[in-house]
Amino acid sequence: MNTSSTSSETGPGDASGPAAGTASAPGTGPAPGTAPAAAPVRRSGAASSAIMASGTLVSRVLGFVKAVLITVAVGSVTTVADVFELANTLPNLIYVLVAGGIFNAVLVPQIIKASRNAEDQGADYISRLLTLAVLALLGVAAVVVVLAGPIIRLMGTDWDDGMLALGTTFALFTFPQLFFYGLYTVVGQVLNAKGAFGAYMWAPVLNNVVAIAGLLVFVQQFGAYQQDPHTLENWTAGKTLWLAGTATLGVVLQALILFLPLRRLGLGLRPRFGWRGIGLSTAARLGGWTLATGVIANLAFLVLTKVAAIPTGYRPEHLAMDPPQQIAGVTALNQASMLYSLPHGVIGLSIATVLFNRMAAAATEGDRAGMVSSLSSSLRITGVATVFAAVALVVYAGPLGMLFSGGVPSAGAVVGQVVAVIAIGAPFMSTSFMLGRAFYAQEDARTPFLVQIGVAVFTVACAAAIWAFVAPKHMIFAVAGCYAAQNVLSTLLYHRVLVRRVGDYDVARVLDSHARILAAALLAGAAGAVVLHLLGGYDPAGFAWGSQLTAVVVLAVGGTAMGAVYLVALRLCRVEELGSLLRPVLARLGR
Template identity: 40%
Template sequence: MRLQPTPSTRPTPRSRVADGIGRASAFLASGTIVSRILGFVKAILLVSTIGLVGVSTDAFTIANQLPNTIYAIVAGGVLSAVLVPQIVRAGLHADGGVAYINKLVTVALVILAGTAVLATLLAPVLSLILGPLLSPDQRALVTAFAFWCLPQIFFYGLYTVLGEVLNARRSFGPYTWAPVLNNVVAIAGLATFVLLFGADSDGVRVASDWTPAMIAVIGGSATLGVAAQAIVLFYFWRRIGLRYRPDFRWRGVGLGSAGRMASWTFGMLVLTSLAGVVETIVVGSASGPEGNPSATALSNAWLIFMLPHSVITVSIATAYFTRMAEHVSHDRLSDLRTDVSSATRGISLIIVLAAAGLIVCAYPFSAVFSSVSFDQVQAFGNVIIAYVIGLVPFCILFVVQRTFYALGDTRTPFFFTLFQTIVVTVLVLLCLMLPLSLTAIGIAASVSIACILQLTLAIILLHRRLGSLDGARILRSLGKYLAAAVVPIAAGVGLLIALGGTTPGGFAVSGRFGAIISMVIIGAVMSALYAGGLLLLRSAEFRVFLDPILARLRRG
């Protein structure tokens, strides 16, 4: 996405590069949209299969989150932070970085395989750590699911390693489109479960009702989907001329510098995951037959929260990240600052509207997952709102964090993550004092507050590192975006009330059909008013976004 209009219609080198960023971002976003749509279908089908609240659904959610948590601790962000900058620099080697790639991938996969095996053997211990407040029967069900889910650690790592190498070689599409296959396999698994064992949309099935075959179908299909999304990337390696050959000679190609970078990111992920463990333990106190929103509600609300972040922020920032690393490798810090400003303004332009829309449509969105009762819709919707309050800061933080990674600095992100971990842990523990019906909402709000404070600190530290961050221009743009969102929010709330989105039995919360139709109407009106507001406020970023569309329409 290019945010600087050129004085001439003839493409300049800068405009061609910016257009390349735009095309790459659009391609990444298209894959993410398809994947996220299927992800929502999978989440809705899961809720229809085992319920939104209840003993069984929370047990599966906790078990299925275990591999994500452990993978994040061991390698998740380490790989993203280290691989792209290191591979870009290794591309300057005589062999184009092939030897480095083989060695780095080999060491990563050895660590991941060892971690997956060890974690699977320790499933009972891990279930006890994450579920000390669960009943013995529910914790046993968590353990049974975990045996099937924990091998995902290896496949998540394989997917990240293969995908980040493709990104570093500017082959962005496969990494984004591969999760589509994951969701297709998982959806097929859930459909098979319903055909074989029946659905339990109200979540009344207790732990003792689960047989080994039922556990195998749910847990096994989840893991098979992750494996499929990883293994398919080998095909795209071959398409760009890469052939992976295991190489255990790990000395002599600069893995020491990668290790030093990884050590700080590893520490950062340990902190983040410890905070996640605290969240899981605290929200587990609300799990039970009473129907309070707990682990599954938090997980699905986070899925909704991550939709605009994944489609917009990750797509744009991923396309920028490789270029940022190239600027640093050639000591072009002024170009790096320009990219940080451009990425931040381009992302925020859309994320402000997305945040406003999600807050207004939280109750209809909740009804898409479950409309068993209005109280449940309202409770889940409030969890969504509590998360979305922190969406804009979260997306900007992603850009700031990736800027440090491009600089080869993983030490500084460790410290502002340490600060965030302390804040969120204290706030989440205070949620134990809330009524059980408000525990999940309190945890989501705690995450948002901590993110806002973390972003503030991160910007201060990045300013010290780079000097000027084009802050005045970024703040002016953000001010225009927020001002342009005022009228759309007011109109959206009015439409929500008119469509019955705030009353029991109202059209907007009566079921999936009414909820989807209501969200389409509200979203369309809010988007049109937001666009009009940006035009009235003369937003330069919006004009850059709009002008190519208008030009194509005129040509058409």
């Protein structure tokens, strides 16, 4: 889940992979100080950026295709889909919780430092760190696999014995992913430190290709869910192999493929033991705030995930009602989370990466005006994309839900409702992220930690309230609302502290720009709603609800029309930031 989580943020361009040390909770992320700073590279910066960007784009597209194919194979608002989704998501969450933060806050900076300073290009040091990382990952992964059953029982609250049994089976296939997620991160950061960026960004493409191939074979062998519903009662070992087995195989190959470019570096890496005196304790202290921020964020997110798994246990009784009622679960939530975090992942992170360097340079030189200018610019430019995306997600929530419905209109309606709720938080995800970068630019990791504490307390309180007071049928909508609300809260907390720290950061201009952008987005949204009406989006028997293919047609036609109106409306509303947003995009397309 953002992702986003999740989300939650995922691995480079992969809708299902782990963020390399990022917090899984929506709106959180690693300290920029932990990002790989490359040694001198052989390629030009433009060429490296193009390779990385293309890998990310291709992998995101394939990850999107994979997510749709999963719903074709096992449905969307179904018990099997939810059980698999939880088992396939947990290795990501557990990895980021227990290892991802450590790698980015401790190991990765050490790899970069050793690569730059040592006479042997850091080969001895990197060998020792890799050996330590592999052993630690093996230990953690072994424990997690052994505890697969208890972990599924802990997360699968109110699941019956059949659900728990299938969840444990899936977990035994998917939990080893944890080791390979970590291996991918560490080896990838060694490559980044040596200036070999492309492989790290393109490896998730292989992951997605393998998973997509497995899903296609699944559909060919066992039929699509719409024609042959897959249930707990008719589930087989062969289905598990092609669904969960190929999902894990993709993650395995994503990690192992990196050893080919690693070998070409000629470092002569080999297992080396002995880690005393190599500076890990000092690095751990320096990265302590970053590590603590990630742990707090993901513990809270794990609690929310546990609550999100509750409705699955109540699905049988809702389907037995007259008439049967659909109930959203983990799968619907993750699909909605992927969609609402997409604008941030594609636009917000790109802008933040560029403007963070400017903010950091200005902060180092004591140039308050320069830092404020960069922050204000990033907030305004990002808003052009994220505000429009939020409105578009609300307007076209139905067709988007249908796209991820497995071909079942009633399931599409439920998924669409979750999308509409969570979309409200999309602009605030990027805004919170940008404000947090202002503190990291000033080498302050303590403030983001304290903000994350506040957000985590709010998240856990929301989870407890949802568990205690919300009916299972509405739990996922409440969790989606919590996703949106925690991004709003994070933005407000960062704003309050930042005003005290640096004073006014051009807030009036930022708000004025966002008001103009919102007006333009609402005009475009009205036009989009008209097109959706003409295409039967508000009629249960309309064209938009005919199939996943018709949903794609509606999204293509309606999205194009809405985008065209938005460009005109931005001109009418005199939004100056449009050119600033388009220039780097057009330049990248040109390259």
